[in-house]
Amino acid sequence: MKKEGFRALISLVIFILGVAITLPMATGVLLDKLPGHGEITEPDDYPDFPGDPTDTDAEITSDVPVETTDGVTTETPDTGSTAALPDDSSSDPVIITEPVTTEDITTLPPVTTVPEVTTSPEELTRPAYTGSDFPWTKVGASYFSDALFIGDSRTVGIRNASAGRLASAVFFCDIGVSASKAMNNRYEATTGADTSGKYTKLGTFTLTDLLKSRTFRKIYIMVGVNELGGSIGGITNNIKKLLETVRTACPDAIIFMEANLHFTAEADKRYASQGKSYMSNARMYQVNSNIADMADWDRVFYIDINEIFDIAGGTFNPEYSGDGVHPTARYYREWADWFYTKGVIKQG
Amino acid sequence: MGFSSIEYIFLFMPFFAAAYRIMPGRFRNALLLAGSLVFYFAASGAHRDPTALILLAASAIANWLVGLLASEFPRSRKLWIAVSVIFNFGILFFFKYAGAAERLITGERVVFEDLIFPLGISFYSFKAVGYTADVCRGHVAAETSPVRFAAWFCMFPTVTAGPITSYGATSKELDGPDFGILRFNDGIRAFVTGLAFKVLLADRIYPLFFAVSTTGWDSVSTPLAWLSMIAYSLYIYFDFAGYSLMAIGTGRMLGFELPVNFRTPYMSKSMTEFWRRWHITLGAWFKNYIYIPLGGSRRGKAVLIFSSLAVWLFTGIWHGSTLNFLIWGLFLFAVVMLEKFFIGKYLSRFPWLGHIYMAFLIPVSWTIFAFPKTADLAGCFERLFPFLPQGEIFPIYHDWLTYLGRYWYYLLPGLVFCTSLPGFIEKKLSEKPAGRIVCDAVLAALFVASVWFLRKFDSDVFMYGNF
Numbered sequence: 001m002k003k004e005g006f007r008a009l010i011s012l013v014i015f016i017l018g019v020a021i022t023l024p025m026a027t028g029v030l031l032d033k034l035p036g037h038g039e040i041t042e043p044d045d046y047p048d049f050p051g052d053p054t055d056t057d058a059e060i061t062s063d064v065p066v067e068t069t070d071g072v073t074t075e076t077p078d079t080g081s082t083a084a085l086p087d088d089s090s091s092d093p094v095i096i097t098e099p100v101t102t103e104d105i106t107t108l109p110p111v112t113t114v115p116e117v118t119t120s121p122e123e124l125t126r127p128a129y130t131g132s133d134f135p136w137t138k139v140g141a142s143y144f145s146d147a148l149f150i151g152d153s154r155t156v157g158i159r160n161a162s163a164g165r166l167a168s169a170v171f172f173c174d175i176g177v178s179a180s181k182a183m184n185n186r187y188e189a190t191t192g193a194d195t196s197g198k199y200t201k202l203g204t205f206t207l208t209d210l211l212k213s214r215t216f217r218k219i220y221i222m223v224g225v226n227e228l229g230g231s232i233g234g235i236t237n238n239i240k241k242l243l244e245t246v247r248t249a250c251p252d253a254i255i256f257m258e259a260n261l262h263f264t265a266e267a268d269k270r271y272a273s274q275g276k277s278y279m280s281n282a283r284m285y286q287v288n289s290n291i292a293d294m295a296d297w298d299r300v301f302y303i304d305i306n307e308i309f310d311i312a313g314g315t316f317n318p319e320y321s322g323d324g325v326h327p328t329a330r331y332y333r334e335w336a337d338w339f340y341t342k343g344v345i346k347q348g
Numbered sequence: 349m350g351f352s353s354i355e356y357i358f359l360f361m362p363f364f365a366a367a368y369r370i371m372p373g374r375f376r377n378a379l380l381l382a383g384s385l386v387f388y389f390a391a392s393g394a395h396r397d398p399t400a401l402i403l404l405a406a407s408a409i410a411n412w413l414v415g416l417l418a419s420e421f422p423r424s425r426k427l428w429i430a431v432s433v434i435f436n437f438g439i440l441f442f443f444k445y446a447g448a449a450e451r452l453i454t455g456e457r458v459v460f461e462d463l464i465f466p467l468g469i470s471f472y473s474f475k476a477v478g479y480t481a482d483v484c485r486g487h488v489a490a491e492t493s494p495v496r497f498a499a500w501f502c503m504f505p506t507v508t509a510g511p512i513t514s515y516g517a518t519s520k521e522l523d524g525p526d527f528g529i530l531r532f533n534d535g536i537r538a539f540v541t542g543l544a545f546k547v548l549l550a551d552r553i554y555p556l557f558f559a560v561s562t563t564g565w566d567s568v569s570t571p572l573a574w575l576s577m578i579a580y581s582l583y584i585y586f587d588f589a590g591y592s593l594m595a596i597g598t599g600r601m602l603g604f605e606l607p608v609n610f611r612t613p614y615m616s617k618s619m620t621e622f623w624r625r626w627h628i629t630l631g632a633w634f635k636n637y638i639y640i641p642l643g644g645s646r647r648g649k650a651v652l653i654f655s656s657l658a659v660w661l662f663t664g665i666w667h668g669s670t671l672n673f674l675i676w677g678l679f680l681f682a683v684v685m686l687e688k689f690f691i692g693k694y695l696s697r698f699p700w701l702g703h704i705y706m707a708f709l710i711p712v713s714w715t716i717f718a719f720p721k722t723a724d725l726a727g728c729f730e731r732l733f734p735f736l737p738q739g740e741i742f743p744i745y746h747d748w749l750t751y752l753g754r755y756w757y758y759l760l761p762g763l764v765f766c767t768s769l770p771g772f773i774e775k776k777l778s779e780k781p782a783g784r785i786v787c788d789a790v791l792a793a794l795f796v797a798s799v800w801f802l803r804k805f806d807s808d809v810f811m812y813g814n815f
Contacts, residue, residue, distance in 0.1 A: 004372040011371035015379060018363025019386050025359065026349035026390035161567060163742055197744030321562070322724075328564025329742060 134297065139343030144169040144192075146215060150207070150246075151222040152177040154261055154326060159192050159199060161332035166192035166339070170202065172210055178227040179238035182207055183245055192336075211249035219246055220339075222258035224287045229278045236290040243294055254344050257295060259288040259304035265315040267324025281315055303342045305335060349390040350508065351539075351594040352546045354802055360387065365601050369527055377499040377522060380602075387504035392467040400466035403439065404507070408498040410435060411476040412491065418483045419490035432480035436473040443469060448669040470666060471510045472501060474633050479515045481637055488516040496522075505598040509591055511609045512629040518604070525603025532601055537791060539597025544794040545590030547801050549765065552758045554583045556751055561718075565727030569743035573731035575751060577711040580718055582762040585614065588627070614766040617702025618695045619683045619709060630666075634659045652688075657681055670720035679716055683709065 145168040149155050155173035158166065174187050186204045193199040205213065221242065227235050239257075246255060262281050263271070271279040288304070295302035309327070311317045318324065320331040327335065349356050364383045371379050385401070392400040411432065418428035447460040482488045491497040500518055560568055560576035568576070592609035599606040613626035623631050635644075639659050643651035664677020687695065695702040715732065719725035730736050744750075752759075764770065777783030 007370050007372050008375055011367040011375075011379065014363055014370065015367035015383065018360060018367065022349070022355050022359040022363070023386065023390060025355045026353070027393070027395045160744060161563075161742075193744070197742075197747065322564065323558070323562040326562065328562065329567030329744075330564050333742070 134301070136341060137343040137345050138341055139345075140340070141165070141168065143218070143343055144339070147218040147220065148172060148210075148216040149192075149220045149222075150177075150182055150242075151220070151258070152226050154225075155220075155222055157326055157329075157332045158335055159190065160197065161329035162192050162336035163197070163333050164193070164195035165333065165336035167194045167199070168192070170210075170214075170216070171199075172205070172207060176226055177223060179223045179235070179242040180227075182221075182223055183242055207245065208249060211246065216250055216253055218254050218256065218344075219250060220256045220258055221246065222260060224260045224291065225279075225284070228280075228283055228287070232283065232286050232290070235287055239287075239291060240294060243300065247299070253299075254346060255300045256342070256344075257291050257300060257302050259291060259302070259306055260284055261325075261327070262306050262310060262314065262316040264318040264321055264324040265313065266318060267321075268315065270324065285314070301342075301344055305338065308334070308338060349387065351591060351598070352543055352551075352798075352802065354799070355390075357543070357799070360390075361598065361601070368602055376525075377493075377496045380503055380522070381495055381499040384499070384502040384504040384507060388467070388502065388507055391508060397464055399464055400469075403466050403469070404472065404502060405498075407436070407439070407472065407476065408501040409494065411479065411501065412494050412497040414480055415483050415490040415497070416492065418480060422484070425484035429477075429480055429484050432477050436476045440469055440473045445669045468507045468509065471512055472507060474512050474630075475501065475515075478512070478633060478637055482514065482516060488514075491515070491519070505595045505602070505606060509588070509595075510627075510629055511592060511595060511607050512633050513607060517607070521599075521604035521606075526605075527603045531603065531605075535597045535600025535602075537597070537787075538593045538600060540791045540795045540798075542590040542593025542595075542597055543798045545586040545593060545765070547590075547798040548794065549758060549762050550583050550586035550590055551801070551805070553579050553586070553755065553762055556755045556759075557583060557718075560751070561724065561728070565724065565731050566740055567742045567744060568731050569747050570731055570734050572743070572748035572751060573728060574711070575748050577715050577718075577728070577732065579755070579759065581614075581711050581714045582759065582766070584714060584717075585610075585766065586762065612766065612768050612771070614706070614710060615703075615768060616706055617699055618687050618692060618706070619680065619713075620687050620692065622706065622710075623680070623684075630663075634663060638662060653685065656684060656688075660684070667717070668720065671722065672716055672720055672725055676713065676716040679713060683713075 144166050147166075147169040149158065149166070149169055149171045151158075151173045153173075153175040155171065155177075156175060159171040159173060169192050170189055171192060172182070172187055172189050174181075177185075177187070184206070186206050189202040189205050189210055191200045191202065221239075223242065224235055224239060227238065243255065243257065246253070262284060263279070265281075268279075268281050271277065288306075292302045292304075294300060306314070306316070309317055309320060309331070316324070320327050322328055349360065351357075368376060368379055368383070385405070388394070388404060389401055394401040414428055414432050414435070418425055418432075421428070443463060443465055447463055450456075450458070450460050479488075483490045491500075496519065497515075500513070500515055500522065503518075506513055556579040557576050560572060560579075565573070589610040596606045596608065607629055609628050611625040611628065613622050616622040616625055639655045642655040642658055644655050645652050660677045660681035661674070662677070663680065664673045664675070667673050667676070695705060712732075715728055716725065719728060730738050731741075774787055777787050
């Protein structure tokens with residue numbers, strides 16, 4: 001009996017010890033203390049954007065190699081390009097107001113937005129465009145022959161599925177790209193896909209090398225979603241640094257800061273239930289709002305795809321997406337078409 | 349916390365196994381119950397929402413009581429079976445279908461929007477009804493000890509997603525565990541094999557299907573559509589078979605034997621044979637508690653057809669509440685009846701024919717299973733069968749080659765491990781001591797690789813944990 005009692009006691013001690021060690025880790029209670037979760041300022045530890053396809057280089061080089069000379073190759077997409085251009089009737093973007101202001105968010109960690117209280121002379125003379133009321137120019141395919149798209153998996157999707165609409169542009173993108181990664185890592189630069197889905201690889205570059213290798217007159221930047229685990233201020237600063245890098249290298253270029261695509265309401269909930277509440281539309285709105293503030297509407301502009309992809313309530317239209325986070329290929333094509341409606345022509 | 353998690357493999361299991369083996373026999377069931385509740389707490393996220401845990405506990409108590417009542421008042425056994433069915437399946441039906449029913453009636457899901465789906469309910473509700481039926485039929489004596497009953501009802505190796513065990517067989521095992529080294533070793537082998545199935549195959553193959561299915565079917569070529577559905581077939585097999593092996597391995601490490609759930613089902617030569625080799629405990633449950641009680645094959649053709657229809661309809665809706673699952677169940681019924689009355693004899697006479705037949709039917713059947721949204725289902729079928737009327741298509745050039753290039757080193761081993769070849773090799777090698785060392789070395793390598801992948805990527809939740 002005593003031996004049994006002793007064994008029972010030992011067993012209980014081991015069991016309770018096991019539970020005490022396992023439960024916190026299993027329930028994620030201590031997870032906030034681990035790197036990559038919660039409020040941290042180091043952007044480089046973030047996991048790749050969940051749900052991404054793991055592919056980057058789709059493929060096949062074309063028969064005609066594209067030279068990476070300093071001059072710009074002005075190749076327009078193949079035959080059928082007139083069919084590829086959006087027609088006028090479908091182009092007017094739906095104007096929606098920003099769904100949430102920072103004051104409405106009561107459940108989020110403290111917002112550290114970029115302070116904009118100081119009214120510098122620049123601020124006073126800046127026209128009060130929010131983007132949807134700026135007088136955009138509708139452009140043609142040749143507009144993109146000296147364009148560069150920098151971004152993450154959504155830009156990869158645009159690259160792969162634009163079916164010839166952006167075939168002459170250069171893409172510098174990959175799954176998981178954040179502002180810091182875009183500034184520091186090497187990625188394969190490519191053209192956009194042609195109508196059959198083929199694109200051409202142009203070599204591996206760092207961003208600064210790529211910006212030196214040819215003249216880009218339009219640069220599109222869409223990053224932010226892959227660093228949502230960090231503080232809003234941290235993300236904003238990283239994107240600002242990326243913008244400055246690009247401006248310094250290409251002082252004459254027009255830069256389009258793109259809003260990050262929203263999530264569907266379902267994806268928003270799904271992330272929250274997985275303990276990834278930092279992946280939320282609420283935080284995305286803040287990041288996008290800060291990106292919008294970076295526009296000076298002279299050289300740096302702000303465009304927001306959500307104006308055509310959102311449903312009421314400010315979430316991504318679930319009809320357009322399979323995973324709640326990326327559009328399907330058909331809507332990547334529409335995205336490419338939408339760029340044609342957001343042109344800026346500068347004299348000089 | 350699932351089986352394929354660091355905390356389960358390196359923390360929970362070692363501590364629990366040690367405690368369980370040291371514990372004197374008469375307290376072991378209590379310990380198993382306690383451990384199972386802790387496991388379920390972690391696995392169901394009870395710290396966020398304890399509904400599932402409370403439901404499990406309540407269900408255990410209620411079913412124990414019904415079992416006692418059924419044995420106290422054996423004359424009213426039809427009543428007790430009805431009570432058990434209404435209670436257990438009522439809860440299951442509610443959680444599974446309330447949201448879908450609401451959407452059907454009002455067009456959207458508002459009241460039941462946030463209804464959680466209690467982990468394992470599809471499995472433990474079946475266990476419960478099986479137990480009541482066994483007590484009423486006199487196959488097993490009602491359990492008087494609530495602890496002993498609850499230990500079986502909630503036992504953590506099977507609570508998430510089966511195998512669906514019968515009370516009689518399992519309680520015998522629990523009473524007389526074999527703590528010998530051979531069984532423990534077999535347990536480790538089963539567990540590591542299951543872990544490798546899940547982490548090295550299922551988790552690695554799934555992104556192919558996911559990426560293709562979220563591209564938009566109008567941009568997927570026909571070869572890629574087939575590739576993605578073959579990938580899905582491999583994924584669902586290795587995910588669920590992997591889980592079952594881990595459950596069996598855990599049981600063996602704790603000294604008891606759990607029933608096998610999969611027997612290389614993709615080697616079947618007919619759909620009838622397939623469902624005797626896939627999710628075996630579910631098929632056995634349907635046979636014992638629906639098919640045979642309804643008459644089965646012993647009362648003529650009409651009864652057979654009716655009993656089969658009932659089984660396949662229930663199979664379909666057990667798996668899911670959307671329309672495609674019902675269609676899937678009916679599809680399986682049609683195929684099984686076709687085999688029974690017409691083509692079955694040819695399939696068994698010419699095995700190669702059977703294999704080709706199943707190589708085609710398996711991905712097609714999983715296609716119906718895989719897409720709750722009708723638009724996706726239709727889209728995928730259009731791409732699989734290009735002779736069907738098509739909408740506009742914009743496939744990416746050689747898209748299937750790209751995916752094949754990226755996934756062949758998971759797909760190829762996947763195909764190999766669907767066959768009996770690896771099992772055969774292992775058996776042959778294990779006959780000699782040197783061969784056993786080779787097997788153990790391979791398993792050790794698989795274990796290390798699995799843990800590496802677990803650290804690098806989160807292991808996705810068991811798919812069948814959603815049922």
